[in-house]
Every structure is written in structure tokens, then in C-alpha cells.
Amino acid sequence: SGHPLARAVVTAALDKQLVLPAVTQLQSMPGKGLRGQVNGSDFWIGSVRWMQELGVQLDGLDARLHTLAAQGATLAVMARQTTTGLKALALLAFGDEPKAQAGAAIATLRARGIRVMMLSGDNTAAALLMAKRVGLQPDEVISNVLPGDKAAHITRLKQQGLTVVMVGDGVNDAPALAAADVGMAMANVGGGTDVAMHAAGITLMRGDLALVAAALDISDRTVTKIRQNLFWAFIYNVAGIPLAAFGFLNPVMAGAAMAMSSVSVMSNALLLKRWKPD
Structure with missing residues (x-):
């Protein structure tokens, strides 16, 4: 998968010199996770909300889930198909690092009289923690947003008479990039995809947020x-x-x-x- 979290897991595994088995019949569920087969067994990995929708029992992980979520971690669960249903095998917690220029880029946009908001699929705690680090206020953050919902939020802002610019870098951002008055796709940031670039009106050729103001x-x-x-x-x-x-x-x-x-x-x-x- 080209998702940043997926690449982080693969990179960590390779750093530990682990041998990764081949995955077949891989399916990507935008905003939710992945499904595939490894050695003939079905595996799911994705958000806690998706696992709950699939009926995965997470009772034994509740305390750990709440602790990590409160720390601002982005959480994912891996489950395997068994004779009694889906069974949780692993809990993964991810910590985001903001781009070095993110805070300065937001300040520059505000100086131009532009209101800045963050649309995130992460849980509320993780989104608010990141917002604080880059200088955004809590009321400028919308979290737990599925890819399709991002486009709906963009549409609601436009209905208020606002001109909306959407900046994104992945396939999950494509609907919102297309819905905005101006879509800006960021290339060469690892998560930049052809889908996002085709949906956007502008492609920023480096993963530098200062290019938005430029x-x-x-x-x-x-x-x-x-x-x-x-x-x-x-x-x-x-x-x-x-x-x-x-x-x-x-x-x-x-x-x-x-x-x-x-x-x-x-x-x-x-x-x-x-x-x-x-």
C-alpha cells in the first residue's frame, strides 16, 4: 500500500531485517484500512472504528486503546479470520511528526487573511495534538473524517459563500481536492499519488507547505x-x-x-x- 502508515510499518519491519511474506488479493478501503491474504489466511488491518464495524472483539484492548488515544496516537488493529470470526492479533500506534515548515506556512497564510483548517481522518486526540504543534486552534480542527466526508465538508464551506482551497497528497484526499474551488496536490512527499494530482488544479512539485502561499x-x-x-x-x-x-x-x-x-x-x-x- 502507498499509505504513509503502511510504509512506516514496512520500513520498521525491514529495519528489523524481517522477511515479509507476499500478500495476495489486496483490497484497499479508503479511510478504513486494508484486506488481503497471506499464506492462504485472510487478514484485515485498519482503524479501530472499522474493526468495530467488522465485529472484531476489542474488549481486552480497551484500556490500552484509551491510553494511546489520549496520548494523541493514531491507532490501527490487525485481525485474522478464524473459525469463530475475526480475532484481533496486534495493536499498532503511530505518532505523526509535523513538517518542519508547517507552523511558518500556516502563519504566512494567516498573514494573507486566509483562514486555515485541518481535516483529518485521525482520532480527535491525535488531531488536536498535531494542531497544537503547528499553531492551529481546536475550533479549526475537524477529525474522524472519512475521505467522502472531506468532500462534504468542503461543499458546506462553499455553500457559506467561502472560496475554498484544499491541499492534499493522497488518494483519500482526491474527492475533496475535486470538490474545492482550487485543489492543490503535493507531489514527491511519499503520499502523493497520481489520483490526487489528476483531481487537483495545481500540483506542488515539492513537499514544502510554504509553496501553498507561494x-x-x-x-x-x-x-x-x-x-x-x-x-x-x-x-x-x-x-x-x-x-x-x-x-x-x-x-x-x-x-x-x-x-x-x-x-x-x-x-x-x-x-x-x-x-x-x-
């Missing part, structure tokens, strides 16, 4: 240049048409004016090449 900045500047160029093109025509109508503009001057109009527009547009992100 993309918005260059977009604003581009729109400004378009308006300026439309203005100059309009002015040349407004000045030239009356002169031509009254016979004060010969064809040579008209051609020169048209050339100058094109040069002005192109020169103004090329000034964007001087732009550099903060």
Missing part, C-alpha cells in the same frame, strides 16, 4: 498582470479608433501602434519572471 501569491500576481494587459490593450484601441475615424491615423502609424501595444503587453507579462517566493 502558489497563491504568483496566482494573484498573474491575475493582476492579465488585468493590466487588458487595460493597456483597451487604451490603445480607445485612442486609435477615433484618430483613425477622423483621418489622423495613417496605416503606418496604426501598424506601429499595434506593434507597440503587443510589446507593452508582452513586456509587462515578462516582469513576472522577476518574481521569487518569500
Whole structure:
């Protein structure tokens, strides 16, 4: 699986020099987990909520689950099909590390007057802990969100008259990226997928959150240049048409004016090449 948690487990196993058996009939349940066969036996691994939906008995893990959840861990359970039903075999707890530039990127967006929110499939405790580390307030966090629900949250924000930009990097974010006014997919961060990049309108080519503000900045500047160029093109025509109508503009001057109009527009547009992100 390309999921970040799945890669973390595989990396840890390889670091311990464990031999990983082949998995067949692998099925991915977005926002829930994975199902597959190993040596002919059926295994499930995924969120605690999904395990409860599948009827896995977690009574013996309750105390441990609550303790780890309170510490802000993202939890997953592995279960195996037995003659008496699904049996829990392992409990996995994951701790996220925020990107080094996350806090600064959020502060930059706020300085531009942009409200920042976090949509997370993690449990509430884990999401709030991460939010605190990157400078988000509790009311700016929506947790326990399934992939389809992310798109629904985006739609509700748009119905409030807001312009919504969604930033994501995985297949689970694709519906929300497509639902937003502007979707930004992050490539080269391990979790970036072709699905997310196709659903988004903008692809950030590095896993650097500072590029979000940079993309918005260059977009604003581009729109400004378009308006300026439309203005100059309009002015040349407004000045030239009356002169031509009254016979004060010969064809040579008209051609020169048209050339100058094109040069002005192109020169103004090329000034964007001087732009550099903060």
C-alpha cells in the first residue's frame, strides 16, 4: 500500500531485517484500512472504528486503546479470520511528526487573511495534538473524517459563500481536492499519488507547505498582470479608433501602434519572471 502508515510499518519491519511474506488479493478501503491474504489466511488491518464495524472483539484492548488515544496516537488493529470470526492479533500506534515548515506556512497564510483548517481522518486526540504543534486552534480542527466526508465538508464551506482551497497528497484526499474551488496536490512527499494530482488544479512539485502561499501569491500576481494587459490593450484601441475615424491615423502609424501595444503587453507579462517566493 502507498499509505504513509503502511510504509512506516514496512520500513520498521525491514529495519528489523524481517522477511515479509507476499500478500495476495489486496483490497484497499479508503479511510478504513486494508484486506488481503497471506499464506492462504485472510487478514484485515485498519482503524479501530472499522474493526468495530467488522465485529472484531476489542474488549481486552480497551484500556490500552484509551491510553494511546489520549496520548494523541493514531491507532490501527490487525485481525485474522478464524473459525469463530475475526480475532484481533496486534495493536499498532503511530505518532505523526509535523513538517518542519508547517507552523511558518500556516502563519504566512494567516498573514494573507486566509483562514486555515485541518481535516483529518485521525482520532480527535491525535488531531488536536498535531494542531497544537503547528499553531492551529481546536475550533479549526475537524477529525474522524472519512475521505467522502472531506468532500462534504468542503461543499458546506462553499455553500457559506467561502472560496475554498484544499491541499492534499493522497488518494483519500482526491474527492475533496475535486470538490474545492482550487485543489492543490503535493507531489514527491511519499503520499502523493497520481489520483490526487489528476483531481487537483495545481500540483506542488515539492513537499514544502510554504509553496501553498507561494502558489497563491504568483496566482494573484498573474491575475493582476492579465488585468493590466487588458487595460493597456483597451487604451490603445480607445485612442486609435477615433484618430483613425477622423483621418489622423495613417496605416503606418496604426501598424506601429499595434506593434507597440503587443510589446507593452508582452513586456509587462515578462516582469513576472522577476518574481521569487518569500
